Amino acid sequence: MKIMVAFIALFMLLWSSTGVYAETLEDRLKTLEEALRRQEQTIAEQQKMIEELKAEIKQAKPPATPEAAAVGRPAASEQMQQEVRELNEKVDRVVEAQRKTLPSEFNPSIGLVGETIFSYTGRGSSQTGSDRPGGFDAFQRSVELNAAASVDPFAKAYVVANASADAATGESTFNIEEAAIQTTSLPWNLTVKAGRFFAEFGRLSYIHDHELPFVNRPLVLDQYVGGESRTDGVQVNWLLPVEHYISLTLGLGNQFGGDVPPNNVGDYRRLGGWNYWGRLSSYFDLTPDISLEPGISGLWNPRTNGRGGPLLQPDGSTLTERERRLVGADVALSYKPLRNNQFQSITWGTEVLYSNNHYDAADSSGNVLPSSTVGSLGLYSYLTYKFHRQWSTGFLFGFVEDAQNNKAKAYEYSPYVTWALSHWNQLRLQYTYTDYNSASAAYGLHSNNAVYLQWAWIIGSHAHGWQQR
Amino acid sequence: MKAKLFYLLPIIVLTGIICMGTMPAYAAKIRVVATFTDLADFAREIGGDLVEVHSLATGVEDSHGVPMKPSFVPMMNRADLLVLVGLDCEHAFLPALIEASKNPRIEVNRAGYVDCSLGITPVDVPKTTEHYAGDVHPYGNPHYMLDPVLAKTAIANIYNALVEFAPQHKAEFTRNRDAYLAKLNAKITEWERETKPLKGLKFVSYHEHWPYFAARFGMDFFGTIELRPGIDPTPRHIEELIAAMKAAHVPIVVREPQFPEKVPKRIAEQTGATMVTFPVMPGGVPHTETYIKMMDYIVHTMVAAAQARK
Ligand SMILES: [Zn+2]
Ligand SMILES: [Zn+2]
Numbered sequence: 003m004k005i006m007v008a009f010i011a012l013f014m015l016l017w018s019s020t021g022v023y024a025e026t027l028e029d030r031l032k033t034l035e036e037a038l039r040r041q042e043q044t045i046a047e048q049q050k051m052i053e054e055l056k057a058e059i060k061q062a063k064p065p066a067t068p069e070a071a072a073v074g075r076p077a078a079s080e081q082m083q084q085e086v087r088e089l090n091e092k093v094d095r096v097v098e099a100q101r102k103t104l105p106s107e108f109n110p111s112i113g114l115v116g117e118t119i120f121s122y123t124g125r126g127s128s129q130t131g132s133d134r135p136g137g138f139d140a141f142q143r144s145v146e147l148n149a150a151a152s153v154d155p156f157a158k159a160y161v162v163a164n165a166s167a168d169a170a171t172g173e174s175t176f177n178i179e180e181a182a183i184q185t186t187s188l189p190w191n192l193t194v195k196a197g198r199f200f201a202e203f204g205r206l207s208y209i210h211d212h213e214l215p216f217v218n219r220p221l222v223l224d225q226y227v228g229g230e231s232r233t234d235g236v237q238v239n240w241l242l243p244v245e246h247y248i249s250l251t252l253g254l255g256n257q258f259g260g261d262v263p264p265n266n267v268g269d270y271r272r273l274g275g276w277n278y279w280g281r282l283s284s285y286f287d288l289t290p291d292i293s294l295e296p297g298i299s300g301l302w303n304p305r306t307n308g309r310g311g312p313l314l315q316p317d318g319s320t321l322t323e324r325e326r327r328l329v330g331a332d333v334a335l336s337y338k339p340l341r342n343n344q345f346q347s348i349t350w351g352t353e354v355l356y357s358n359n360h361y362d363a364a365d366s367s368g369n370v371l372p373s374s375t376v377g378s379l380g381l382y383s384y385l386t387y388k389f390h391r392q393w394s395t396g397f398l399f400g401f402v403e404d405a406q407n408n409k410a411k412a413y414e415y416s417p418y419v420t421w422a423l424s425h426w427n428q429l430r431l432q433y434t435y436t437d438y439n440s441a442s443a444a445y446g447l448h449s450n451n452a453v454y455l456q457w458a459w460i461i462g463s464h465a466h467g468w469q470q471r
Numbered sequence: 472m473k474a475k476l477f478y479l480l481p482i483i484v485l486t487g488i489i490c491m492g493t494m495p496a497y498a499a500k501i502r503v504v505a506t507f508t509d510l511a512d513f514a515r516e517i518g519g520d521l522v523e524v525h526s527l528a529t530g531v532e533d534s535h536g537v538p539m540k541p542s543f544v545p546m547m548n549r550a551d552l553l554v555l556v557g558l559d560c561e562h563a564f565l566p567a568l569i570e571a572s573k574n575p576r577i578e579v580n581r582a583g584y585v586d587c588s589l590g591i592t593p594v595d596v597p598k599t600t601e602h603y604a605g606d607v608h609p610y611g612n613p614h615y616m617l618d619p620v621l622a623k624t625a626i627a628n629i630y631n632a633l634v635e636f637a638p639q640h641k642a643e644f645t646r647n648r649d650a651y652l653a654k655l656n657a658k659i660t661e662w663e664r665e666t667k668p669l670k671g672l673k674f675v676s677y678h679e680h681w682p683y684f685a686a687r688f689g690m691d692f693f694g695t696i697e698l699r700p701g702i703d704p705t706p707r708h709i710e711e712l713i714a715a716m717k718a719a720h721v722p723i724v725v726r727e728p729q730f731p732e733k734v735p736k737r738i739a740e741q742t743g744a745t746m747v748t749f750p751v752m753p754g755g756v757p758h759t760e761t762y763i764k765m766m767d768y769i770v771h772t773m774v775a776a777a778q779a780r781k
Contacts, residue, residue: 088620187575191548241548241573247541285541290529293540338538341531341729391703424702426602461602468567471539 110151111463117144117212123452130436131447133169142167143211146179150465152186159183159197162210179210179232191241198234201258202251202281203299205332205353207231209469215349215386215396216418217432217454222380222402226328226357227301228259233277247285254278258301265309274305277326291339301328308362313406316444318366321406324373325360345391352383357405378403395419409441426460501637504547504577505554506561507534508753509616510587512762513626514554516651518633521640527568530754533729534614535607535701539564547572550583552632556625557588560613585632587625591615594682606701608679617751618683619659619766626652658763662770663688669777675716675744676725677735680751684769693721696734709738716742722780723773725749728756745776 119141126136134141143166150160162180167173182197200208207227211219219229235255242248257264258277266275283297303309303326312320332353339346357378363371380403386396397417404410418432432454438447500523505511511526518524525546528537534556547553547568555561569578576583593611615621630648634641666688673691674681679700685692693716698708715721716738724746726735732748739746749769750756759765 186578188573191573193573241544241571243548245545247544249541287540287542293542295541340529340538342731343538344533344536344729345731424602424606466539466563466567468539468571471541471567 113462115146129448220382321361378408504550553577557586558613674723
């Protein structure tokens with residue numbers, strides 16, 4: 003009986019699938035035939051009109067000497083001749099269009115981004131916490147290869163590969179920053195993305211370095227998120243089916259942020275060891291020129307299992323992270339006069355993050371101390387004023403409490419000027435003063451000055467992504 | 472027998488629900504989103520009461536730089552047809568908006584993606600795909616809508632898309648289109664007559680908006696203030712342009728309202744030319760709410776400026 007049922011089920015499946023296949027193939031053939039027929043019809047119609055008009059012109063213009071015709075030609079026939087010329091042009095165009103083929107039809111669109119940063123930092127790397135040396139430095143931060151194409155009618159895929167020099171060895175390491183597939187035709191306003199990608203969290207953490215409004219990622223994003231919000235996992239985005247723009251994103255992945263190793267490497271990982279995140283964002287036109295874009299985000303990893311290993315504290319004790327929790331609220335207020343938006347705009351963006359992590363603690367000799375939960379706060383706020391098609395200037399303020407020790411605080415102040423010769427060639431000059439309080443100084447960090455000159459370029463294909471709005 | 476019916480019931484109900492879901496709502500209008508106001512105007516003329524038309528641009532924007540507002544997204548999400556200029560004119564904002572709006576009907580190559588440049592042979596196609604050629608005209612000049620004869624291609628494309636989407640209304644669309652074409656053709660004859668004294672008239676503009684317009688009315692489009700489409704002028708380019716304009720006695724500088732007045736004004740002053748401000752889509756300046764009104768405005772202003780110099 004069971005075999006019978008299975009056989010029937012299999013038969014049904016085969017039958018239905020071949021049916022579907024035949025139907026789609028037939029449909030496609032029909033569509034093609036239809037398109038061809040329509041084109042032929044258009045040409046035939048146009049030809050017919052030409053013939054008719056020619057005939058009309060002949061009638062309107064009795065055989066005469068060319069000069070006489072030119073002098074006494076009625077306006078109507080002149081217009082008709084004009085129309086004949088137009089129609090002839092049109093027919094030529096249709097024929098021409100049919101001949102044209104796209105040379106790169108089967109290639110993905112490929113672009114390359116390069117970014118060099120020349121800098122001067124007042125203190126050595128041991129006192130700035132940066133992996134770049136102090137003093138004068140030139141840093142090829144990225145050579146980024148972007149490739150994107152549709153996979154089939156249901157999905158598209160893209161890859162971002164990045165090569166950058168290691169600060170210590172100078173060796174270039176090539177790695178895949180992003181490689182993801184994304185659906186294009188799911189119903190109910192859904193999009194699913196899977197692979198390695200920058201998870202949608204907050205406002206700037208899923209934007210590539212060279213697309214930031216300033217040279218460096220704000221301290222709080224480096225600290226709490228780990229730079230870019232890179233993850234290996236899956237993310238679902240839903241555009242709510244309402245008149246107003248509301249976007250909801252939920253995702254899960256095994257790593258979050260580019261700077262730390264994933265947790266539980268080589269161990270047995272339960273679903274509790276994954277990262278879960280979400281983001282809800284909206285948009286309001288306050289006036290045609292002024293808009294407000296608020297969003298909230300959350301990240302939770304219930305069991306980090308010592309991600310990053312034991313973290314050494316100034317007093318010799320260690321903290322081992324067990325749970326990671328991060329929430330954020332962000333808002334962007336922008337003034338873009340419709341008529342002049344290419345020449346003038348003001349954007350004010352702010353993001354506030356609250357980190358609440360759970361740690362196991364041990365003293366310097368390894369004795370277990372009571373575990374602790376540390377809540378810490380950080381934010382950044384920037385204002386960019388564009389006053390020319392090529393020029394903009396702005397100021398970034400940042401503040402962060404250390405995620406392990408909220409007494410340790412850092413502030414950053416960065417004025418910057420950007421000169422965008424075109425949208426593939428951009429120079430930026432930035433000054434940054436970083437101020438550490440005494441609790442931070444216990445970690446060896448000292449206030450310092452730095453100047454950066456960033457030169458970024460794009461060759462090949464480029465897209466204006468949704469994030470760049 | 473009853474048992475069989477009992478099993479069939481859910482299937483019948485499900486089928487009913489699916490059919491209802493795919494059935495067009497009869498009272499609803501055809502939802503058209505156009506990128507620019509001229510295309511929206513045409514869609515309204517052809518679609519009449521059967522369509523509900525929105526335009527992304529209000530008319531004053533740079534056609535290559537309409538702000539990507541998330542408020543466009545729900546509107547595009549519901550659209551049946553997306554009408555665009557094409558030739559990559561909308562490259563800086565439309566692809567990302569299409570992706571964000573998650574509407575398979577209006578994706579590239581779908582029936583709802585109405586590229587009005589189909590049938591247009593663009594001029595000034597760059598010989599190289601390298602960015603050396605400039606920024607915003609990779610497939611040639613996309614500003615064919617400023618030639619009212621070529622604009623008829625857009626009308627044909629919009630008409631075809633509407634007929635394909637709602638064949639049951641073909642008669643009405645045809646009637647509307649023919650009525651509008653009659654009006655437009657009469658206007659074209661009028662504009663050709665009015666611009667006759669302008670044959671050979673040289674002019675420069677800020678952006679490369681006017682080669683199709685100039686070719687239609689027999690004028691001489693002399694050059695642009697921009698170095699290349701989308702690339703700001705360098706001081707040297709302005710110097711050279713001024714020298715060339717003086718040598719060739721170029722009498723008119725056209726400034727499009729989305730560009731600052733300062734540079735065109737200075738060039739006009741230094742060359743003795745007259746500066747005029749022309750919209751590039753309906754609504755760009757007051758009293759140009761429709762395509763015909765806009766062309767009227769452009770032709771009359773041009774003629775008046777040329778005559779005032781005599
Ligand atoms: Zn571009
Ligand atoms: Zn242009």
